[in-house]
Amino acid sequence: MQITQHRNYFKIAFNAMASPCEILLFSDSHNLVKVVAKIAIDETKRFENKFSRYLYNNLCWQINRSEGKKVKIDLETFNLLEYANNLYQMSEKLFDITAGVLNKIWHFKKDAHPPSQSSIDELLPFIGFHQIDYAKKYFCMPKGMQVDFGGIGKEYIVDRVAQLITPICEPEEVSFLVNFGGDLVAKNFNSLHPAWHVGVENIESHRCSEKLINISQGAVATSGSTKRFFDYQGQRYAHILNPITGKPVMGAPRSVSVFAGNCSLAGGMSSLAQLQGKNAEIFLKNAEVEYLCYW
Amino acid sequence: MKSKWIFGVSIICITTFLGGCSSLGVQPWERDFLAKPGMAINSSPMDSSIDDHIYFSKEASSGGRSFAGGGCGCN
Amino acid sequence: MQLKKNLNVAEKLALATATLLGATAQAETVKDEWQFVGSILTYSEPDRVSALETIFTADKAFDDTAKLSYKIVLDSLTGASANGAIAQDDVQTFTRPSGNGQYIIQPQETPLDDTFKDTRAQFSVNWSDRLTEDSQYTIGTNLSREYDYQSIGISGELARDFDRKNTTLSIGLSYANDSVSPEGGRPLGFSSMVIDNGQFDDEQDYRNAFNATRISGDGSIDTTELLLGWTQIINRRMIMQMNYGYADVKGYLTDPFKVLSVIDSSATAKFYLYENRPESKKQHSFFALTKYHLNDSIIDFSYRYIDSDWDIKSHTLDLRWRLFAGKNSYWEPHVRYYQQSAADFYYPYFVEGTILPEFGSADYRIGEMDTYTIGLKYGFLIGDNRTEVRAEYYHQTPKSSSNEQVIITEDLNLYPSVDAFTLQFTYYFD
Numbered sequence: 001m002q003i004t005q006h007r008n009y010f011k012i013a014f015n016a017m018a019s020p021c022e023i024l025l026f027s028d029s030h031n032l033v034k035v036v037a038k039i040a041i042d043e044t045k046r047f048e049n050k051f052s053r054y055l056y057n058n059l060c061w062q063i064n065r066s067e068g069k070k071v072k073i074d075l076e077t078f079n080l081l082e083y084a085n086n087l088y089q090m091s092e093k094l095f096d097i098t099a100g101v102l103n104k105i106w107h108f109k110k111d112a113h114p115p116s117q118s119s120i121d122e123l124l125p126f127i128g129f130h131q132i133d134y135a136k137k138y139f140c141m142p143k144g145m146q147v148d149f150g151g152i153g154k155e156y157i158v159d160r161v162a163q164l165i166t167p168i169c170e171p172e173e174v175s176f177l178v179n180f181g182g183d184l185v186a187k188n189f190n191s192l193h194p195a196w197h198v199g200v201e202n203i204e205s206h207r208c209s210e211k212l213i214n215i216s217q218g219a220v221a222t223s224g225s226t227k228r229f230f231d232y233q234g235q236r237y238a239h240i241l242n243p244i245t246g247k248p249v250m251g252a253p254r255s256v257s258v259f260a261g262n263c264s265l266a267g268g269m270s271s272l273a274q275l276q277g278k279n280a281e282i283f284l285k286n287a288e289v290e291y292l293c294y295w
Numbered sequence: 296m297k298s299k300w301i302f303g304v305s306i307i308c309i310t311t312f313l314g315g316c317s318s319l320g321v322q323p324w325e326r327d328f329l330a331k332p333g334m335a336i337n338s339s340p341m342d343s344s345i346d347d348h349i350y351f352s353k354e355a356s357s358g359g360r361s362f363a364g365g366g367c368g369c370n
Numbered sequence: 371m372q373l374k375k376n377l378n379v380a381e382k383l384a385l386a387t388a389t390l391l392g393a394t395a396q397a398e399t400v401k402d403e404w405q406f407v408g409s410i411l412t413y414s415e416p417d418r419v420s421a422l423e424t425i426f427t428a429d430k431a432f433d434d435t436a437k438l439s440y441k442i443v444l445d446s447l448t449g450a451s452a453n454g455a456i457a458q459d460d461v462q463t464f465t466r467p468s469g470n471g472q473y474i475i476q477p478q479e480t481p482l483d484d485t486f487k488d489t490r491a492q493f494s495v496n497w498s499d500r501l502t503e504d505s506q507y508t509i510g511t512n513l514s515r516e517y518d519y520q521s522i523g524i525s526g527e528l529a530r531d532f533d534r535k536n537t538t539l540s541i542g543l544s545y546a547n548d549s550v551s552p553e554g555g556r557p558l559g560f561s562s563m564v565i566d567n568g569q570f571d572d573e574q575d576y577r578n579a580f581n582a583t584r585i586s587g588d589g590s591i592d593t594t595e596l597l598l599g600w601t602q603i604i605n606r607r608m609i610m611q612m613n614y615g616y617a618d619v620k621g622y623l624t625d626p627f628k629v630l631s632v633i634d635s636s637a638t639a640k641f642y643l644y645e646n647r648p649e650s651k652k653q654h655s656f657f658a659l660t661k662y663h664l665n666d667s668i669i670d671f672s673y674r675y676i677d678s679d680w681d682i683k684s685h686t687l688d689l690r691w692r693l694f695a696g697k698n699s700y701w702e703p704h705v706r707y708y709q710q711s712a713a714d715f716y717y718p719y720f721v722e723g724t725i726l727p728e729f730g731s732a733d734y735r736i737g738e739m740d741t742y743t744i745g746l747k748y749g750f751l752i753g754d755n756r757t758e759v760r761a762e763y764y765h766q767t768p769k770s771s772s773n774e775q776v777i778i779t780e781d782l783n784l785y786p787s788v789d790a791f792t793l794q795f796t797y798y799f800d
Contacts, residue, residue, distance in 0.1 A: 029697055031697060031698070032697050035697075035698070035754070038754075074433055074435070075435060075500075075503075079389070079390050080390070082386075082389070082390070083386055083387070083389070083390040086382070086383070086386035087383070087386070090379050090382055090383060136502075136503060156390065156391075159387075159391050160391070163330075163391060166330075167330055167331045167332075168697075171666065171694050172696075172697055260384075261384070262387055262391060264387040264390060264391065265380075265383055265384050265387045268383045268386075268387065269379075269380060269383060272379065272383075283379075287379055287380040288380065289380055319533075319536060319537075319602060319603070319604055319605075320533055320534060320536030320537070320602075320603050320604075320605075321534075321536065321603055321605060321606050328606055328607050328663040329603060329606070329607075329609060329663075331663070331668075333663075333668045333692050333700075334609065334661055334663055334668060336601060336609065336611050336659065336661070338670070339758075340427075341407060341409045341425060341427070341796050342747075342758075342760065342794070342796075344425070344441075345409070345411055345423070345425070345792075345794065348423075349413065349764070349790075349792065350708070353735060353741070353764075353766065353788075353790070354684070354708060354710060354735060354739075354741065355678075355680075355682045355684065355710055355713065355735055355736045356653075356655075356674075356676040356678075356682065356684040356686070356708075356710060357676075358595070358597075358615050358617060358653070358655050358676070359613060359615060359655040359656070359657035359674040359676060359686070360613065360657055360659070360672070360674070361597070362525060362542070362544045362595050362597060362615070362617075363593075363595060363615060363617045363653065363655065364544075364546055364593035364595060364617055364619060
């Protein structure tokens with residue numbers, strides 16, 4: 001963790017959730033910044049320790065290795081499952097946190113090629129949120145299935161951190177920006193301070209770059225395939241997978257950024273838009289949300 | 296007699312509240328102020344237990360916020 | 371059609387995120403670790419009681435929903451307390467409550483029994499957990515022990531949330547059994563205090579006379595209570611609570627250390643009777659609290675009305691105003707006003723030759739009085755730890771009773787006022 005003081009703001013930087021995380025605070029108080037840093041990092045690590053797929057014996061590990069047995073869960077997990085279920089229903093089964101098993105056969109890197117139809121068919125029975133049986137106190141899913149909270153976790157934790165530091169920042173009129181790898185929330189408690197300039201991932205022709213946007217209040221989340229794709233026989237295969245067909249959604253934009261009141265909403269909308277493939281922009285227009293879309 | 300009177304007053308208060316404002320309450324995301332520790336119903340439980348103890352030993356009424364009785368021969 | 375459907379997606383998702391973020395905002399501060407808070411307090415009434423109290427609480431959270439709380443209180447008390455008798459123009463001699471020895475009160479001084487020296491230890495445990503998504507229960511037990519008094523109690527509470535957790539209704543029940551065992555035994559109600567003025571042949575003769583004023587066994591008190599609560603969020607800045615409480619107290623409610631002077635028409639004390647209170651008390655309480663968050667401060671205002679079948683009615687107004695002063699500190703001024711009417715068996719004294727009522731006590735604390743408190747608290751951080759310092763001044767003004775029948779000169783000061791100072795230091799260990 002690193003705290004640096006800039007001309008009129010402090011920056012807290014650390015790595016978590018497989019992303020560079022930063023919090024900018026329009027403040028001159030080092031003490032406040034330290035308090036905020038502790039809260040933010042504790043909360044982020046707490047979440048990561050609980051829900052990361054890569055940690056031994058955490059909640060996510062227990063769930064994914066439950067082999068059909070019931071696992072005791074807490075309220076937070078239940079709420080996340082309810083939220084995932086909402087996305088599943090709203091997207092007509094396209095947004096599915098059990099789709100991660102497909103990553104066993106799809107490798108989105110340069111010069112890769114699609115897996116065989118038979119290997120896809122073998123995995124499809126292990127996908128489908130509706131196969132999960134869960135309630136407030138327990139979780140149960142058929143053997144062979146996997147869940148991945150990654151698709152909702154980062155936006156959620158950005159919202160949570162913003163929520164937790166608000167009671168500290170607001171009385172002091174300290175405006176802030178929480179930015180975890182491009183998923184961000186800004187809160188403005190002081191009309192004096194200028195808007196934050198932040199980069200959103202974007203691809204133009206063959207080079208990666210960032211587009212700068214101005215934000216002082218609200219949330220932005222981006223989903224896209226700017227780095228994770230391969231071209232095969234003239235077709236672009238990007239890492240947005242359709243859990244029903246087991247294949248990438250074709251013709252989806254390279255990146256979609258959505259502006260909203262909170263980061264979970266922004267992230268959910270951008271993911272749902274991606275899953276619409278070439279209809280993404282129509283979907284966003286019809287939803288009447290503010291967005292940036294790159295093809 | 297007196298207890299009827301208090302009951303009357305509290306029922307009037309309750310019905311005024313329920314009838315008067317159907318738009319009471321906030322959405323979950325509006326709980327910014329309410330989430331502060333100082334806005335908890337009993338934000339200083341240590342102070343209130345000390346105060347209850349002192350006033351219990353110096354005055355003839357106790358309770359109201361929480362249970363009134365027992366526990367100390369200090370009166 | 372298409373447009374309508376997609377609009378619903380954004381709206382529905384907004385609701386889903388609100389639930390996700392709102393619901394967990396409740397549980398956010400609860401972590402699976404211990405939380406300790408310690409407080410130390412000095413209390414002093416000039417020329418009367420002084421006390422030192424330490425309180426230590428430990429909370430442990432489990433599974434995001436459950437909580438176990440321990441509390442330990444240690445009290446030590448020394449000093450003198452009004453015994454109920456009135457001041458005289460002559461020296462007065464009283465037998466100590468234990469029967470061992472005497473204390474002498476100078477002319478025109480309020481009789482204070484200086485025997486008070488006690489330590490008290492209290493221990494309580496509470497367990498609370500979520501029953502369903504919308505309801506929660508708490509159960510607890512409380513033990514308190516001092517030299518001549520002990521108490522054991524249990525309590526339970528059930529609370530349920532309604533309307534996005536904006537409304538909470540609760541019901542609580544508690545039961546306590548106290549036992550009173552004063553050194554030297556409990557005095558017989560309205561028996562006359564035996565004072566050794568040399569009229570006894572020997573110690574045994576005095577003891578026999580003293581013991582004749584005692585009743586055998588310990589006194590026992592059973593307290594049963596009901597508490598109904600309603601907490602309501604009004605808007606983003608305001609929350610209210612209303613409680614109704616009923617308490618039924620049965621048993622030995624007399625104070626074994628208090629007496630009444632029996633005076634003649636010239637206000638001269640002839641002898642002293644031990645007080646005698648009813649064996650039952652029923653009390654109704656009504657409590658309303660509002661908290662309001664202004665831009666840089668929080669107002670906490672409460673009103674309490676209590677009525678009992680002893681005829682004691684009281685009104686309490688309490689105002690605390692937390693003014694934030696910078697990042698982690700605040701000032702909190704506090705004022706409290708309390709007023710009570712007298713118990714129907716409160717008599718500042720009895721008059722010789724009149725018929726005794728069924729019950730009587732001269733304890734000024736059940737007489738009519740006004741009290742006020744002014745205080746100031748400062749909250750700040752030591753390192754990363756919350757710390758509070760609080761100072762309070764408390765003043766009691768007892769009022770004259772309608773049960774007065776004899777003119778008492780002012781220099782005897784029948785209703786002396788009482789002052790008390792408290793200083794408290796609280797530290798939240800992280």
